[in-house]
Amino acid sequence: xxxxxxxxxxxxxxxxxxxxxxxxxxxxxxxxxRFQGGNNAGHTLVVEGKKTVLHLIPSGILHPGARCVIGxxxxxDPEVLCQELDALAAEGVDVTPTRLAISTNAHVILPYHRLLxxxxxxxxxxxxxxxxxxxxxxxxxxxAARRGLRVAEFLSADTRRARIEALLVDKxxxxxxxxxxxxxxxxxxxxxxxxxxxxxxxxxADTPGLLHAANAAGDRILFEGxxxxxxxxxxxxxxxxxxxxxxxxxxxxxxxxxxxxxxxxIGVAKAYTTRVGAGPFPTGIGGEAEEYLRQLGGEFGATTGxxxxxxxxxxxxxxxxxxxxxxxxLALTKLDILSEHDELKLCVAYxxxxxxxxxQPQVPVYETLPGWKQDIRGARSWDALPQACRDYITRIxxxxxxxxxxxxxxxxxxEVISRDPIFEGLAG
Numbered sequence: 001x002x003x004x005x006x007x008x009x010x011x012x013x014x015x016x017x018x019x020x021x022x023x024x025x026x027x028x029x030x031x032x033x034r035f036q037g038g039n040n041a042g043h044t045l046v047v048e049g050k051k052t053v054l055h056l057i058p059s060g061i062l063h064p065g066a067r068c069v070i071g072x073x074x075x076x077d078p079e080v081l082c083q084e085l086d087a088l089a090a091e092g093v094d095v096t097p098t099r100l101a102i103s104t105n106a107h108v109i110l111p112y113h114r115l116l117x118x119x120x121x122x123x124x125x126x127x128x129x130x131x132x133x134x135x136x137x138x139x140x141x142x143x144a145a146r147r148g149l150r151v152a153e154f155l156s157a158d159t160r161r162a163r164i165e166a167l168l169v170d171k172x173x174x175x176x177x178x179x180x181x182x183x184x185x186x187x188x189x190x191x192x193x194x195x196x197x198x199x200x201x202x203x204x205a206d207t208p209g210l211l212h213a214a215n216a217a218g219d220r221i222l223f224e225g226x227x228x229x230x231x232x233x234x235x236x237x238x239x240x241x242x243x244x245x246x247x248x249x250x251x252x253x254x255x256x257x258x259x260x261x262x263x264x265x266i267g268v269a270k271a272y273t274t275r276v277g278a279g280p281f282p283t284g285i286g287g288e289a290e291e292y293l294r295q296l297g298g299e300f301g302a303t304t305g306x307x308x309x310x311x312x313x314x315x316x317x318x319x320x321x322x323x324x325x326x327x328x329x330l331a332l333t334k335l336d337i338l339s340e341h342d343e344l345k346l347c348v349a350y351x352x353x354x355x356x357x358x359x360q361p362q363v364p365v366y367e368t369l370p371g372w373k374q375d376i377r378g379a380r381s382w383d384a385l386p387q388a389c390r391d392y393i394t395r396i397x398x399x400x401x402x403x404x405x406x407x408x409x410x411x412x413x414x415e416v417i418s419r420d421p422i423f424e425g426l427a428g
Contacts (some may be wrong), residue, residue, distance in 0.1 A: 003220035010228030017333035030219035032060025035254030037226030071286025073254020240279025283311035315399035
């Protein structure tokens with residue numbers, strides 16, 4: 001019987017603070033496995049006042065005892081991955097093949113994916129969907145169309161060149177005829193790819209075999225998701241979504257581990273709501289109040305730097321996410337950012353019982369709660385929080401149908417309050 005494996009997922013539109021939660025849980029994990037997305041996501045960690053932003057490598061890399069896995073469900077830009085390896089090494093973080101394994105079945109983002117992504121988004125004009133332009137969508141598109149390049153093929157010089165040369169015929173037609181850009185040559189792409197493939201070859205592994213061996217040995221696995229529930233390709237606010245499955249169930253397909261080996265599902269929600277890019281955002285505030293919240297919370301994308309849209313906590317949205325992910329524990333982040341407000345609004349329902357994430361108009365119904373107007377960053381226990389703050393959390397629990405197991409009261413690793421054994425002893 002394996003240890004209690006854990007899955008961390010976002011319950012809103014991403015940027016919920018999953019990196020910090022993964023960082024905490026990684027202390028008791030043997031393996032931290034990323035299961036979907038690409039470098040369109042960014043996890044920000046603050047340890048002893050020092051900020052680290054990771055895009056592909058799992059957040060557990062900051063814990064020497066954890067081995068990290070990039071699963072088959074991830075799409076990998078090898079250039080970005082090597083840059084991330086260099087940045088971590090410069091900070092004294094050990095990122096060797098004994099600490100990081102990359103699935104040979106993961107798909108590779110190539111230069112034409114990035115180029116096509118940015119060209120397509122520009123061509124949409126006012127109908128932009130808010131892509132990061134990192135080539136994520138086109139790579140998943142090629143994966144689904146069975147014309148993608150996987151890590152195993154990327155690492156083989158002869159296979160890589162032959163496959164890319166054949167694929168460039170169609171890609172260059174799009175690049176030049178559709179978008180008026182200069183076509184890419186095979187020699188140009190190969191000059192980019194060869195040194196990256198040589199460097200990454202030592203990290204390639206049979207990651208499903210590695211994970212199942214860990215399970216058999218009774219080691220705990222922590223599965224790390226990117227983005228958030230309502231950016232999910234099937235259940236999100238389509239078409240303003242990402243190109244992968246962001247739900248907890250995606251941990252299975254994205255790593256090769258079966259459903260019976262997923263135990264605790266930790267859903268992460270911000271104490272208010274944010275969203276980067278276009279798409280529905282029912283509880284958006286707008287105006288000076290939004291900018292005030294954005295500046296207080298530092299709400300700018302970790303990957304793109306784009307300002308995030310800000311709004312009140314959307315309970316129907318999070319309740320739906322709790323159901324879609326079978327959440328067992330809720331982690332509530334950035335509660336300290338609300339400490340400057342005289343009063344807070346909670347969206348408790350939508351008019352006409354609209355379904356969250358659907359195409360129905362979602363008009364929020366609000367409750368107003370008193371603010372606490374008190375710095376809570378020093379609080380380390382439930383009783384140390386102001387009563388109004390505790391009432392706010394309790395009301396969220398009632399509305400979303402899941403217990404708040406962890407409260408984050410600041411960006412630092414130790415600025416948390418544990419309310420469940422799953423998190424006890426992890427901060428500090």
